[in-house]
Amino acid sequence: MESRCENCIIRQFNSLRAMSKEELKQVSDSKTTRTVKKGEPLFEEGDKLNGVYCVRNGVSKLSKLSANGKDQIVKLASKGEVLGQRSVISQESTNLSAIAVDDMEVCFIPKESINNTLQKNPNFTLEVLRHMAHDLKEADDVIVNISQKTVKQRMAEAFLYLKNNFGEDSEGYLALTLSREDISNVVGTATESAIRIISEFKKKGLIHTSGKRIGIKDERKLLEIVEGF
């Protein structure tokens, strides 16, 4: 028994909430649910997407491969976010890869349902537009951060970001565990540099680690580092 979009709580978090009952029904009838294991791709750079993915569970990294063979992670998307919208809207192949960081559960919604609604329901289109405006603003912030802050500042910022957006587990570690390589790809630096700064932060008592898990110890000092001492 498939769950119905009409009853899906996830919907409250994204633009689908602006759909009418009938539109939602159509989406629900055409959607398929899929599980994606950690490390597997939802889609890859250059793919032509035939629809969008609505995240029900787990986290996906959106990244772009650069000429020198390193990934840059542009965004981490979790429960409630819709992936692939840009590609479907502009009818181009996607410029980002989406790879599962966790085990994921996603709904695939064929582009016909989306395009249909985009043309008929201005409220929905406006809602999508608002989300995209928000993403664009965030992207601008990322640009300024990467170009004007040091690696150390960006590392500190990344940890605070992870805490604020994904929370902590019962033992006080960041709920989202990324590999050191993924962290370096979020921050935009070499893996070795990321590791070195993790060691330094640990020595200074700002964070603590256990295996690959990282916990925040001194949020205030981390914030000071972000601001530049």
Place this chain on the structure above:
Amino acid sequence: MESRCENCIIRQFNSLRAMSKEELKQVSDSKTTRTVKKGEPLFEEGDKLNGVYCVRNGVSKLSKLSANGKDQIVKLASKGEVLGQRSVISQESTNLSAIAVDDMEVCFIPKESINNTLQKNPNFTLEVLRHMAHDLKEADDVIVNISQKTVKQRMAEAFLYLKNNFGEDSEGYLALTLSREDISNVVGTATESAIRIISEFKKKGLIHTSGKRIGIKDERKLLEIVEGF
């Protein structure tokens, strides 16, 4: 005698072309035309915008101030581009400053006309959405470039970008003349570094200069630098 939007050629380049005749008439009746001198702001970071600006002539830099007091230029907008859309759509104060790089002529369109059309004309909303999707894709590219390429590579890329987007004058110089500081703010580096690289490129015969004007001499070699030799 004011010119009418209905007859404005500029419109062909932006989302306003998706407006109906009546909507355009309303816009035309409510718009005001303004000239902005080189160096003056159209609006500044944090301003609440009461409308959008449609560029008829000249070029504007969209930039964001970072904590350390340096600007990062996120985009250069010229004829036909509409500025301030994001702020009006998300009803937040703007996250970017827009400053004239040239003498400019712009039309100011009050947000009421825009919001009204956004709610009623799905074609217009969709058109705006497509533009924003495009901007977001470009922003992703900028992020990857800044984080994965060296300053030298980005400088080379900037010159090619300026040539491709703004062309050359009759003497073979880049038609858009930016100060060294602006160039460094586009590239995301210190002004001195930018100047040093300009000198180096000049020595190697890749570009030539005359005052602050810069001309491209060896496009192929510049491209090779961008690609990483």
Place this chain on the structure above:
DNA sequence: GGGATACTATGACAATTGTCAGGTTTGGGG
């Protein structure tokens, strides 16, 4: 035309960051 002011340029130096080259630890599959 001349002087103030902003922009361009260059050198010297230090700090940051990336690269290479090892080691060690961890964790998942047989």
Place this chain on the structure above:
DNA sequence: CCCCAAACCTGACAATTGTCATAGTATCCC
């Protein structure tokens, strides 16, 4: 439970880049 691959970590070094100091050059305004 043990092994092996993958992930983590550290050191040494070099390259890149930013900062500071200073000097030359253009430009604007009176």
